[in-house]
Amino acid sequence: MLRLKGILMIVIGAMLWGMTGSITEWVLANTELSVPFILTIRMIIAGSSILAYLAIKKEDIFTVVKSPYWRNQLIIFSILGMVGLQYTFTMAIKASNAVVATLLQFSAPIFVVLYVSFNHKKWPPRYQMLGIAGTLAGLYLLLTNGSVSSLLVSPTALLWGVAVGLTFAFYTLYPARLMREWSVLAIVGWSMLFGGIVLGVINRVWLSNEWLIIAQPKMIFIMVILIFFGTLAFLLFLGSMNYITAVETSILSSVEPLTVMVISVIWFDTMLQSVQLMGAMVMLVFVTWLSIGDRKASVEGQVVKQNNS
DSSP: OOHHHHHHHHHHHHHHHHHHHHHHHHHHSSOOOHHHHHHHHHHHHHHHHHHHHHHHHHOOOHHHHSSHHHHHHHHHHHIIIHHHHHHHHHHHHHSSHHHHHHHHHGGGGHHHHHHHHTTTOOOOHHHHHHHHHHHHHHHHHHHTOOOOOOOSSSHHHHHHHHHHHHHHHHHHHHHHHHHHSSSSHHHHHHHHHHHHHHHHHHTTTOOOOHHHTTTSSHHHHHHHHHHEEEEEEEEHHHHHHHTOOHHHHHHHTHHHHHHHHHIIIIOOOOOOOHHHHHHHHHHHHHHHHHHHHHHHHHHHHHHHHHHEE
């Protein structure tokens, strides 16, 4: 039941994250709002709201930031994980669109597998090598539509896409100890607040003219949706790691691009070309293969351990 709970959490969280990606694409295409400004407002309000909610419930939210060891880990996660993932993902949307940015994010399992293999000082198992090769093949078809001489996204979009994969992998792996020691809500709340403040200070958002845009009733409504569902997506994603593995978490989020594709077809009338669509499906098949193989290896390892004990 706990494993099923983790699966449901990551699937729902991925769908919500995909939905907010499509909304963000609309905002960037139809307003003058910049990526740093959107993310600063989004993270500060979301982080403050979560921490205020926990404080009202009289939960401990300050011990984690009072301890130098945990505070340092939290700050690293805030900047490289929370800000890193949101910023690179949003910039990838701006440089291409929500569908391509979301699919490029699925290079993350490759980085997760490579990191775990490097950490254990051994080559990935054959099923993971096959999964990586298949994912890269699907990514190639997505980006080129099968033509060696053409790249359907700009080099800038490709670079941001790779950055999304790296930051998503970091976001998946790094906070594992934080999640075990402290409340998921507290970690998300502080990391969003810290990340939003850092991003706001760097870009001096208090001097921006974008405040006039965001004060419009329509934009207030859109920002409320982005903040609420975006934050819920992060909470569900991180919370799922208490019940399933990091590799499985990154794999099961494959429902996210499917959500974005459906929304893009309905809302933006955007559809991938046939070979691109085949590439996207190939990517999803092979990242699912990685997930199944990881689960099988985990079960076999437990059986061997029990037989040896």
